[in-house]
Amino acid sequence: MSGQEMKKTDPDYSLSPVPVGARRSFLTMFMIMLGFTFFSASMWTGQTLGLSLDLAGFWKALLLGGVILGAYTGALGYVGAKTGLSLDLLAQHSFGAKGSYLPSALISFTQIGWFGVGVAMFAIPVAKLVAPDSAWVPYVLVAAAGVCMTASAFFGIRAMTVVSYISVPLIAVLGIAAMVIAVRNGDMSLAEKFAEHQGMSVVAGAGLVIGSFVSGGTATPNFTRFAKSAKQAVIVTVIAFFLGNSLMFCFGAVSGVYVGGNDIFEVMIALNLTVFAILVLGLNIWTTNDNALYSAGLGLSNITKIKKSPMVLISGALGTVTAIWLYDNFVGWLNILNCTLPPVGAILVLGYFCHAKEYERWDEIGQQVNWFAVAGVVLGAAVANLVPVGIASINGMIVACICYLAGEAFSRKK
Numbered sequence: 001m002s003g004q005e006m007k008k009t010d011p012d013y014s015l016s017p018v019p020v021g022a023r024r025s026f027l028t029m030f031m032i033m034l035g036f037t038f039f040s041a042s043m044w045t046g047q048t049l050g051l052s053l054d055l056a057g058f059w060k061a062l063l064l065g066g067v068i069l070g071a072y073t074g075a076l077g078y079v080g081a082k083t084g085l086s087l088d089l090l091a092q093h094s095f096g097a098k099g100s101y102l103p104s105a106l107i108s109f110t111q112i113g114w115f116g117v118g119v120a121m122f123a124i125p126v127a128k129l130v131a132p133d134s135a136w137v138p139y140v141l142v143a144a145a146g147v148c149m150t151a152s153a154f155f156g157i158r159a160m161t162v163v164s165y166i167s168v169p170l171i172a173v174l175g176i177a178a179m180v181i182a183v184r185n186g187d188m189s190l191a192e193k194f195a196e197h198q199g200m201s202v203v204a205g206a207g208l209v210i211g212s213f214v215s216g217g218t219a220t221p222n223f224t225r226f227a228k229s230a231k232q233a234v235i236v237t238v239i240a241f242f243l244g245n246s247l248m249f250c251f252g253a254v255s256g257v258y259v260g261g262n263d264i265f266e267v268m269i270a271l272n273l274t275v276f277a278i279l280v281l282g283l284n285i286w287t288t289n290d291n292a293l294y295s296a297g298l299g300l301s302n303i304t305k306i307k308k309s310p311m312v313l314i315s316g317a318l319g320t321v322t323a324i325w326l327y328d329n330f331v332g333w334l335n336i337l338n339c340t341l342p343p344v345g346a347i348l349v350l351g352y353f354c355h356a357k358e359y360e361r362w363d364e365i366g367q368q369v370n371w372f373a374v375a376g377v378v379l380g381a382a383v384a385n386l387v388p389v390g391i392a393s394i395n396g397m398i399v400a401c402i403c404y405l406a407g408e409a410f411s412r413k414k
Contacts, residue, residue: 012156012294013225014301014308017084017362023228028161029236032223035164035287037213037244038171040121040263041114045212046252047262052200055191058253060202062246065209068394069245070238072210073217076345079352080221081233083359087221087295087348088302092365093358094351094404099369101303102377103344107219108299108315110341111292113326113334114216116319118289119145120327122282125265129274138324146320149286153293154312157226160290167283172247174280178268179254185271186258193257207391213245214393215338216288218345219295293319336385342393343380343400347373350404372407376400 013022024032049058079090087107091100123141131137152159183190220237227233251264259270264284268277297312304311319326326334351373352359358366377400384396 010307010309011158012298012308013084014086014298015089015305017089018225019084022226024157024161024226025228026232026236028165029224029227029232030240031164031168032157032161032226032291033220033236033240034244035160035168036216036223036291037241037248037288038168038284039213039216039245039248039288040118040281040285042212042245042248043252043255043264044262045208046249047256048208048252049200049205049249050194050253050256052198053194053202053205054198055194057198057200057202057205058194058249061205061209062249064202065206066242066246068206068391069210069214069217070241072214072342072345072397073220073241074234074238075349076218076220077224077227077233077237078230079349080224081227081230083221083352083362084225085221085359085362086225086298086302087219087344088298089362090221090348090352090359091302091344093355093362094347094370095373096367096369097365099367099371099374102374103341103348104299104302106337106340106344106377108296108303110215110334110337111219111296111299112315112319113330113337115149115289115292115296115316116323116326117331117334118285118292119149119320119323122285123323124327125263126278126281129269129278142320142323145282145285146316146323149289150293150312150316150320152286152290153297153316154309156294156308157223160294163290164287167287171280171284171287174268174273174276175247175251175264175284178264178271178273178276178280179251181271182254182258182267190254190257194253196257203391207393209245209249210391210393211338212249213241214345215341216292217241218341219291220345221348222295222298223291339384339392339396340377340381342384343377343396346380346397346400347376347404350401354408370404370407372403372410376403379403 088104091103127138224233255261255267265281296315297308300311301308380396380400383399384392
């Protein structure tokens with residue numbers, strides 16, 4: 001199907017740029033991006049930070065990691081808005097028409113995996129709360145959550161906007177209120193609680209901050225391509241990632257130091273706010289999961305040349321059916337796979353700034369496979385996983401950039 005035909009039938013522009021007339025307002029983009037960063041697994045990182053740093057170190061780690069993560073996602077946001085292209089269409093230019101299947105497969109596989117984990121992260125604790133002795137309630141909740149989250153991703157950016165407008169204010173207000181109440185009701189001040197747990201350096205903490213969402217952040221162009229301007233995209237992305245991630249880390253840290261948990265859900269349960277706890281947990285996961293599934297659908301669309309919607313259904317069904325298994329067995333592997341995505345993002349940004357004019361002819365792809373870009377992802381992921389020095393994701397991005405620039409130098413000599 002050609003790009004022109006896709007425009008007529010696909011409101012999510014799976015295989016073509018988002019036209020100017022389909023761009024969204026600042027507030028809509030802010031809500032979508034902030035909801036994207038409301039990632040429950042980031043609270044696990046917050047718990048680790050809260051149990052490993054004093055309060056000053058915690059804030060320094062959030063600031064340092066947030067600046068680096070904001071720079072990375074902001075650059076991707078700029079490229080997405082400037083070109084109107086998704087991650088996968090950008091990859092066609094930097095990796096080649098067929099080479100783009102590698103980043104598309106990686107983003108799809110990891111996002112389907114995290115979607116399944118997210119569904120289980122809702123279903124399992126809620127089932128333990130409402131029916132602790134039941135063997136089948138978790139599966140019913142998995143099915144219900146999977147269907148709802150798949151539906152919003154299926155209907156695309158419009159449905160995801162509605163979910164974000166409802167969820168983001170509720171999560172922020174209820175979560176912050178619970179966090180403040182927990183601190184006020186605690187036996188010690190926040191600074192004293194954090195002072196009980198030290199041993200991690202600020203740089204190591206910043207590495208956890210970056211690593212917690214750098215892989216998901218690689219999908220930023222999939223959403224910022226709907227921004228009205230590149231400036232708007234950068235501002236929205238940087239603010240949303242800093243605020244959203246910081247809030248999740250604070251929720252996890254407060255949960256860890258006050259109730260021994262890793263989620264604001266557990267804080268709210270301890271405060272007897274059960275209904276609100278279930279609501280916040282569900283909405284928090286929903287705002288990330290529909291974005292993840294949307295990105296998976298776009299990735300599979302690039303590989304199959306079928307529009308996004310049916311690919312979302314397939315991805316959602318796969319993630320839902322395997323949710324509990326993924327939660328029990330695959331989180332460690334997903335964290336390893338996450339290291340493949342920052343090198344992809346680095347090459348996308350570098351590819352654009354090396355050949356910006358070529359992106360104006362978005363459907364003219366000069367090569368089938370850029371083997372230097374492919375090597376950059378493979379070697380970058382290997383270095384990120386194996387080298388113990390420095391920040392893993394940054395190490396991977398540096399190696400990826402070196403490989404891509406080596407390819408640029410080689411092509412100029414031919």
